[in-house]
Amino acid sequence: MAPILLNCTGSDHQEYIKQQVQVKNPYLDTMEEDILYHFSLSTKTHNLPEMFGDIKFVCVGGSANRMKSFAQFIHQELKLPGNPEEVRDICEGTDRYCMYKVGPVLSISHGMGVPSISIMLHELIKLLHHAQCRDVVLFRLGTSGGVGLAPGTVVITDKAVDYSFRPQFEQVVLGKVITRSTELDEGVAGELLQCSSELQNFPTVIGKTMCTHDFYEGQGRLDGALCSFSHEEKLEYLRKAYEAGVRNIEMESTVFAAMCRVCGLKAAVICVALLNRFEGDQITSPHDVLVEYQQRPQVLVSHFIKKRLGLAA
Numbered sequence: 001m002a003p004i005l006l007n008c009t010g011s012d013h014q015e016y017i018k019q020q021v022q023v024k025n026p027y028l029d030t031m032e033e034d035i036l037y038h039f040s041l042s043t044k045t046h047n048l049p050e051m052f053g054d055i056k057f058v059c060v061g062g063s064a065n066r067m068k069s070f071a072q073f074i075h076q077e078l079k080l081p082g083n084p085e086e087v088r089d090i091c092e093g094t095d096r097y098c099m100y101k102v103g104p105v106l107s108i109s110h111g112m113g114v115p116s117i118s119i120m121l122h123e124l125i126k127l128l129h130h131a132q133c134r135d136v137v138l139f140r141l142g143t144s145g146g147v148g149l150a151p152g153t154v155v156i157t158d159k160a161v162d163y164s165f166r167p168q169f170e171q172v173v174l175g176k177v178i179t180r181s182t183e184l185d186e187g188v189a190g191e192l193l194q195c196s197s198e199l200q201n202f203p204t205v206i207g208k209t210m211c212t213h214d215f216y217e218g219q220g221r222l223d224g225a226l227c228s229f230s231h232e233e234k235l236e237y238l239r240k241a242y243e244a245g246v247r248n249i250e251m252e253s254t255v256f257a258a259m260c261r262v263c264g265l266k267a268a269v270i271c272v273a274l275l276n277r278f279e280g281d282q283i284t285s286p287h288d289v290l291v292e293y294q295q296r297p298q299v300l301v302s303h304f305i306k307k308r309l310g311l312a313a
Ligand SMILES: O=P(O)(O)O[C@H]1O[C@H](CO)[C@@H](O)[C@H]1O
Pocket: 061, 062, 063, 111, 112, 113, 141, 142, 143, 144, 215, 250, 251, 252
């Protein structure tokens, strides 16, 4: 339930409520305890407002190591006291996800694919709600396959789309399909594009991101254990995607966009392209090149956060 603000009426109060994280579940308020099972946190055993109440930026990405590196990187970038090497995994009681808090920034891993990120997002959004966080921006920092882009290009998503290039996410609830919009926050995407132009040698585009439920057949790869289509059919699908405005392909953006939108959270998706899918399917760049590519979304979002906090040079 939203707290009632004294001396705050009409549009001020509406604005205050708008900034809050809006869980859309009437049952939550009736529960004596909420156990965030996959985070190994609970409203009874942890003081969530004290632990997380000051969070303003949440960054999520597939890999646990990447999100730990990001926590250490943002620790240095924000020039916070303490040793970045000593960041502690708040979810160490479980190995499902990892979570690091660095000042106003939360860095969390979500694993691969829609089911994995969707479970994480249910618990994250409840966590932000229980902690009474306000004015939070969420970012997905990922890797992807580029569609007509050189490897290393960063894609800021304007719309996350499904396999038919529709800006929607379908969830099966009680045996029925529920469809939710996947539009992302235009203002945040524009701010990120502006940030990219302030960085040196930082190839960036804004475009649609296609979310699939598989890395191989689902993304039209010819190198999976199964393949039922020809090289020409693959290229035709990618050409159609490109014509529809798709610039990269990954596996979480639609549910991320849809859940954030329903809960009143501003959100952005920033993924680096590891390869150009018109040129192949295997990821052949050397390890050090891939590590540098993966850092690009982190560098961009770090610049955004520093600007928002008034810390940018
Ligand atoms: O780099 P991350 O964040 O894991 O994202 C992309 O990489 C994984 C596939 O290799 C999928 O999860 C896809 O969305």
